[in-house]
Amino acid sequence: MTINKLKNPVFLVGCMRSGTTMFAGLLGSHPNIIHCPFELRRVWSREAGVPMAAPKTLDFKCPHLTEKDVKPGQREKLSRAFLKEMRKNKENKNIKNSLFLNKNPHLGNKLPFVNELFPDAKFIWIYRDMPSVAASLKKILNRDVIHYWPRKINPETVRCWECFFNGIPNHVDSDRCFPGGDVKYLAEYWYETNRAISNFSKSITSDRIFLIKEEELVDQPEKIYAKCLEFLGLPAVLPLPLLKQINPNRNELWSKRLSKEEINSLFNFVMEKGENLNFIFPEDNLFDKYKQQLYSSLGKEDEI
Incomplete structure (x- = not known):
């Protein structure tokens, strides 16, 4: 039987460096999930005309898109392309009984x-x-590629990274470019992306979105993985060797990778956002948490 329609695709999202790659690898080991790496940016860009800034696509921008931006034929083109990717990556899995996974x-x-x-x-x-x-x-x-965090022009627009492939243009603020930029823009990317996903999560039914706090995944990988499989309606086949490879100390490295000046820049970002930080995730008082955490790393906790 030829499978020609994509059913119940799964999209794994979150801002970059949040554990999306790690968790996609874990899910992809399941006998009923076909993970099609890496992010399928070329497929989105070339098959459906959805730019995703990256060297592989040669797209410069990664625009904000809403339901109003859907064009005729895009679903069919993407479905065919995704099914093709499933066949390429199926290994010994049965496509008919497997879910398509796109981490992006x-x-x-x-x-x-x-x-x-x-x-x-x-x-x-x-x-x-x-x-x-x-x-x-x-x-x-x-x-080699320069990642650029664009200025906010429209308050309704959700930004993503743009790319320069031949150095930083003269008219561009270098503080917004990485490597070498101001880390407050990395925090701004984290904030804006997660806030957009949070807002979207409230627009659909709870049985269609599953939330994972990366720190809980690191602390309790078997529990979180099993809950996710239950959400997907799949048998609890756990990749125990892979789960045991998760580094339990991966979230303790940030203060060693940032200079005091950079930590201070993140602190100023937290003070600027204030209690708005408390309304993104289903947990309380991130504002006070980050304020204390960052100031402690500066050795100034007594001044708060």
Whole structure:
């Protein structure tokens, strides 16, 4: 039987360096999930005309898209392309009995668009504490391509990274470019992306989105993984060797990767956002938590 229709796709989202790659690898080991790496940015860009800034796509921008931006034929083109990717990556799995998984942080500012394309989709949102994300981004955004955090022009627009492939243009603020930029823009990316995903999560039913706090995944990998499989309606086949490889200390490295000046920049960002930080995730008082955490790293906790 030829499978020619994509059913119940799964999209794993979150800002970069939040554990999306790690968790996608874990899910991809399940006998009923076919993970099609890496992010399928070329497929989104070339098959559906959805730009995703990256060297592989040669797209410069990664625009915010909503349900109003869906064009005729995009669902069909993507479905065919995704099924083709499933066949390429199926190994010994049965496509008919498997879920398609696309892990892609670039979808963070496009989820209403994705939902309009695939109304039967399920979403997994993994989020991680801001200092760890900022420190990890600082470390990884050090390649030949320049990542640029654009200025906010329209308050309704959710930004994502843009790319320059031939150095930083003269008219561009270098503080917004990485490597070498001001880490407050890494925090701004974390904030805006997660806030957009949070807002989207409230627009769909709870049985269509599963939230994972990366720190809880690290502390209790078997429990969180099993809960996610239950959400997906799949048998509890746990990749125990892979789960045991998760580094329990991965969230303790951020203060070593950031200078005092950079930590102070993150602190100023936290003070600027204030209690707005408390309304992104289903947990209380991130404002006070980050204020204390960052000031402690500066050795000034007595001054708060």
